[in-house]
Every structure is written in structure tokens, then in C-alpha cells.
Amino acid sequence: MPHRSLFFLLVVLGALMRPAAAAEVRVAVAGNFVPAMEALEAAFEAETGHEVTLAAGSTGKLYAQIVHGAPFDVFLAADEDRPARLEAGGMTVPGSRFTYAVGRIVLWAPDGAANEERLKAGDFRRLAVANPSLAPYGAAAMQVIGAVGVEEALAPKLVLGEDVGQAFAFVRTGNAELGFVALSQILALPEEERGGWWTPAQALYTPVRQDAALLRRGAENEAATAFLDFLRSAAGRAVLERYGYGDGAE
Amino acid sequence: MSGADAAALWLTVRLALVVTAILLALGTPLGWWLARTRSRARPFVEAVVALPLVLPPTVLGFYLLIGLGPASPIGGAWLELTGGTLTFSFTGLVLASVLYSLPFAVQPLQAAFEAVPEPLLEAAQSLRASPLDAFWSIAVPLSARGFLIAAVLSFAHTIGEFGVVLMVGGNIAGETRVVSIAIYEAVETLSYGDAHALSLILLSFSFAVLLCVALFRRRPARAV
Structure with missing residues (x-):
């Protein structure tokens, strides 16, 4: 047939x-x-x-x-x-x-200590940020860093992810102690893995x-x-x- | 071409040179062992060496991000020794590239060593040449073309690396921002002029390299 x-x-x-x-x-x-x-x-x-x-x-x-x-x-x-x-x-x-x-961008530290003072103290090796020329979250993070007045001090510690997702991954895998990420990324984590974060005042950066x-x-x-x-x-x-x-x- | 692009080019060339040197040093004993051994481990070692040919760079990059990170034994020890992290560093890229380009060095060397006639080596040994002496004065000259192909392919493949560097590099100018990353960034920011300039350089370079390899493979072997 x-x-x-x-x-x-x-x-x-x-x-x-x-x-x-x-x-x-x-x-x-x-x-x-x-x-x-x-x-x-x-x-x-x-x-x-x-x-x-x-x-x-x-x-x-x-x-x-x-x-x-x-x-x-x-x-x-x-x-x-x-x-x-x-x-x-x-x-x-x-x-x-x-x-x-x-x-909303936040400074995230899985070890718990995330605040403006720590940014100023610079007692960490790496700070992960999304590439400011590619990602709005990166541009916002750089504005916060500038507003806090640590742009030059932190320049050698910056590692750039291609987007905020990669910046998050750098911190999540322990390769950077701190990172500027999206609040939404932390809230998507189980509560016990969220560590600490600092929410910079909205006035410090252009809203994303x-x-x-x-x-x-x-x-x-x-x-x-x-x-x-x-x-x-x-x-x-x-x-x-x-x-x-x-x-x-x- | 901007200064940043020129810096990315120079960094890429430096990376490729260092990686090629390490791969030749590492690939020679490994290729020799693979060519001569009767060990049962041989197929396993061959498979491991060939893995980077098949694995997506994201897999290698992901494992390296975890394996070289400060929380890992290797990354932690490196941090103790040097005070810096392996990820996001030139050294880290060298390590990643050596793994990534390993088959491109080992396979041509192994093929060249396999073609070295056993009787010649036996004759050398019967004349009381040490194995090392026999290796240097017989196997190496006979395998010259294998060394050249291994070097050229390792160099070229490292120049063309992208995915692994994207995952463990962190895009740091003068440290991990290689040409392929610079091109990617130029495309993403719609700077097509920069992207064109760098891409054309890579295209011409890659073509020239492959042409050289093809010409060398064609040429009949010289009589010994």
C-alpha cells in the first residue's frame, strides 16, 4: 500500500x-x-x-x-x-x-559584608562588574563607583563580564569576592545562599x-x-x- | 586602529608565543610516549588529549572558572604563592590555552614520531647511543616537519581562541583582553569599523597560516 x-x-x-x-x-x-x-x-x-x-x-x-x-x-x-x-x-x-x-543594582558579597565602606576600604582582590560599554547594569555600576569616589582605586581590581549575568557568575563561582549585580539575580537564589548586599541610593546612578x-x-x-x-x-x-x-x- | 586594539593584538601574539613554547615542550615527551608505548593506558590518554577538539569551549571555560578559582586547590595554592588569582590573569589564560590547544601540538608530533623507523633507533642503540641521544640525533631531525606543523597550529589556534577566554578572562586590557574579545566587544557596541579592521587582520593571518601548513604537507619528504 x-x-x-x-x-x-x-x-x-x-x-x-x-x-x-x-x-x-x-x-x-x-x-x-x-x-x-x-x-x-x-x-x-x-x-x-x-x-x-x-x-x-x-x-x-x-x-x-x-x-x-x-x-x-x-x-x-x-x-x-x-x-x-x-x-x-x-x-x-x-x-x-x-x-x-x-x-536595581546592588553590591553583592556572598560572604555577607557588602557596603559602601568596604568599597572604600578595598579589602578584596576582585570586583566583578558588567562591561559598562555593553550593559546598562555595568554603566550604572560605574556611576555608583564614581559617586563613592573610588574609581581610580578600584580600576586594577575590576573584572568585566560581558553582561550582568557573567558578572554574577564571577562572584557566584568565588572568582570575585564582590560584584555589582541585579537585585533580581540575588532574589532568584535560595535564601541561605544570598549572602549580603548593599543597595546604592537611586540618586547615585541613572535608573536602569x-x-x-x-x-x-x-x-x-x-x-x-x-x-x-x-x-x-x-x-x-x-x-x-x-x-x-x-x-x-x- | 586604536591603541587599545593594537594592545589587544600584541597581547594575543605574546599569549600565542608563550603557549606554543610550552606546548612544544610538553607535547614532545607526550607525543613520543604515545607513539612508542604499548601501555594499555594509551587509548585513554589519547582520548583525553583529543577532548578539546570536541568539547565546546564553554564546557572547558566553565570547569576552568571553577577549577582555577580561589576556592579550588589549584587556584588557592596559586593565590597563596603569588597573591593574585589565576582567573582573570595572563597566567590563567596561558594555562587555559595550553589545555585548549593541546591536541594541535600532540597529534602532529605523535604522527611524526610514529613515522620514525624503529630499526634506525635500534641501530643507534646498538652503537651505544643513549635513548635520549638517539631521540635527539635521529627522531628529532626526522620529525622536523611534525614540529613545524605542531608549532604553527598551536600558535594559530591560540590566536583564534574565544569562548574559553570569554569565560575566564574578565576582559582586562593588557592582561586578558585578546583580539577575539576586542572584536566581540566592537560588534556588540556597533563599532563595525574597528571590528572590520581586526577581523581582516585575523582572516589574512589565518589564511596565511593554513596555506603554509598545506604547502608543507604537500612537499615530498626529503631522502634521509
């Missing part, structure tokens, strides 16, 4: 190549936001039945991929700059851009505003619009708060 086996083959192939369900939203998300995003995803899927697919990466890489036609519906960046560039380039739905989260945008590909996608609405809803903001982010009104 060659016809039947051919039919069977087509069914199997069809199942394997199943096009994305209509109500699927593909979200390109900055690395630091992934833990919060996973919680948002679960809540959103339970509430709406839509499906979320995540692509995590650094904001710069995701930006370059979107410019070159990557199939994402929503972009959750770690800065304001890249979504604004996309908007200027006509790659987003006009007017869809908004600040979905404000990141993380902007979202609806990309052109997602313009007609109801799941994409629904997800962005969910992000702004009370339920969405509660998740953000739990993971250490402020909302855009801050």
Missing part, C-alpha cells in the same frame, strides 16, 4: 513541521530578566491559554538579530536605547514602546530602565498584545516586584 505509507509519512512530517499555533508569542528577552520572565510566562499562560516561547540573550545580540530579521513578536530589552533604535528604524509597532521594569516593544512581526498577533497588556497589569507588576524590579512609573 504505497499510498497509505506516503500518507502516513506526510502526516508525520506535517506533525514535525507543525506551524506555530496562532496564539503563540515569541519573546526576545534580556538575560537579566529571564527568572522574572519565566514566572510571568507561567502566570500568563495559565490566565490566557496563549503560549509563550522565550529567546534569551544579551540586549545587543537580540537587537542585532531583530535588525536582521529574527522572528520575534516582542522585545524585552535591558535598556531604553535598543528599543528606541528599533523604533527609529521602523521595526516596531509605533507607540508600542514602554518601560516595563526598572532594574528596561523598555519593551511590540515588533512588526507581532503587530497582528493577539497573544503578543495580550502579553504586553499582562506585563502592565497588576498581576504582572506583582511578579516584577517579587523579582526585585520597580515598575515604569518609578
Whole structure:
């Protein structure tokens, strides 16, 4: 029965190549936001039945991929700059851009002693920071270091991660005693492993505003619009708060 | 090209030179042993040597981040001795690169040593040459091409290293900021001009190296 086996083959192939369900939203998300995003995803899927697919990466890489036609519906960046560039380039739905989260940076010491005095005393070998020319969290960290007045003293102790995720990894693996990381990263750890952290006053650095945008590909996608609405809803903001982010009104 | 880029280039060349020297010193006895031994351990050692060919650099980088860190025995001992950490240092990069490029030195050397005819060595021994003497005056000259290929490949492969350095380097100018990292940063910050300049240098260099190796492999062996 060659016809039947051919039919069977087509069914199997069809199942394997199943096009994305209509109500699927593909979200390109900055690395630091992934833990919060996973919680948002679960809540959103339970509430709406839509499906979320995540692509995590650094904001710069995701930006370059979107410019070159990557199939994402929503972009959750770690800065304001890249979504604004996309908007200027006509790659987003006009007017869809908004600040979905404000990141908080903290000085983290797993051994517990993290404060401004320790930064000044410099009694450590390595301080991990995200590369300030690549990552907004790194730029914010450098502003705090400058405000405390230890920029020159600390220069030889700095190690740069390509993003705040790598800065976190350097401290977590014990290669640096201290590091400027995102509060959200520490809150994602089990309580007994959090050590101590110091939250610099918001006045010491430009707030890390993380902007979202609806990309052109997602313009007609109801799941994409629904997800962005969910992000702004009370339920969405509660998740953000739990993971250490402020909302855009801050 | 900026001064920072030139510094990254020079650092990369320095790293590659040091690593090549160490790999030749290390690869020669190891390659000789692998070529001559009848030990049952041989396939295991061969597999370990070849691991960096197959492993993603992230795996090696991850283990090195933990294995060289101050909390590890090696990283801790280094810290006691020198007062500095192995990760984020030039020495750490040398160590990482030696592991990462090991097969590129050992495999050509082993192949060259395997081609040295046993009777020649036996003849030397019957003339009362010590094994070391026989090695230097017979095996080494016969394996000259193997040494050259091992050196060129080790050097080139270290120049092209990226993933491991990204994971244990910490991007420190003059210490761990090698060319591949500088290019990565230039691309990420949309400085395509710098990225082009450095990439073109690496592309031409890599092509020249591979061309040299190909030419050397083609040339018929000289009569002994």
C-alpha cells in the first residue's frame, strides 16, 4: 500500500513541521530578566491559554538579530536605547514602546559584608562588574563607583563580564569576592545562599530602565498584545516586584 | 586602529608565543610516549588529549572558572604563592590555552614520531647511543616537519581562541583582553569599523597560516 505509507509519512512530517499555533508569542528577552520572565510566562499562560516561547540573550545580540530579521513578536530589552533604535528604524509597532521594569543594582558579597565602606576600604582582590560599554547594569555600576569616589582605586581590581549575568557568575563561582549585580539575580537564589548586599541610593546612578516593544512581526498577533497588556497589569507588576524590579512609573 | 586594539593584538601574539613554547615542550615527551608505548593506558590518554577538539569551549571555560578559582586547590595554592588569582590573569589564560590547544601540538608530533623507523633507533642503540641521544640525533631531525606543523597550529589556534577566554578572562586590557574579545566587544557596541579592521587582520593571518601548513604537507619528504 504505497499510498497509505506516503500518507502516513506526510502526516508525520506535517506533525514535525507543525506551524506555530496562532496564539503563540515569541519573546526576545534580556538575560537579566529571564527568572522574572519565566514566572510571568507561567502566570500568563495559565490566565490566557496563549503560549509563550522565550529567546534569551544579551540586549545587543537580540537587537542585532531583530535588525536582521529574527522572528520575534516582542522585545524585552535591558535598556531604553535598543528599543528606541528599533523604533527609529521602523521595526516596531509605533507607540508600542514602554518601560516595563526598572532594574536595581546592588553590591553583592556572598560572604555577607557588602557596603559602601568596604568599597572604600578595598579589602578584596576582585570586583566583578558588567562591561559598562555593553550593559546598562555595568554603566550604572560605574556611576555608583564614581559617586563613592573610588574609581581610580578600584580600576586594577575590576573584572568585566560581558553582561550582568557573567558578572554574577564571577562572584557566584568565588572568582570575585564582590560584584555589582541585579537585585533580581540575588532574589532568584535560595535564601541561605544570598549572602549580603548593599543597595546604592537611586540618586547615585541613572535608573536602569528596561523598555519593551511590540515588533512588526507581532503587530497582528493577539497573544503578543495580550502579553504586553499582562506585563502592565497588576498581576504582572506583582511578579516584577517579587523579582526585585520597580515598575515604569518609578 | 586604536591603541587599545593594537594592545589587544600584541597581547594575543605574546599569549600565542608563550603557549606554543610550552606546548612544544610538553607535547614532545607526550607525543613520543604515545607513539612508542604499548601501555594499555594509551587509548585513554589519547582520548583525553583529543577532548578539546570536541568539547565546546564553554564546557572547558566553565570547569576552568571553577577549577582555577580561589576556592579550588589549584587556584588557592596559586593565590597563596603569588597573591593574585589565576582567573582573570595572563597566567590563567596561558594555562587555559595550553589545555585548549593541546591536541594541535600532540597529534602532529605523535604522527611524526610514529613515522620514525624503529630499526634506525635500534641501530643507534646498538652503537651505544643513549635513548635520549638517539631521540635527539635521529627522531628529532626526522620529525622536523611534525614540529613545524605542531608549532604553527598551536600558535594559530591560540590566536583564534574565544569562548574559553570569554569565560575566564574578565576582559582586562593588557592582561586578558585578546583580539577575539576586542572584536566581540566592537560588534556588540556597533563599532563595525574597528571590528572590520581586526577581523581582516585575523582572516589574512589565518589564511596565511593554513596555506603554509598545506604547502608543507604537500612537499615530498626529503631522502634521509
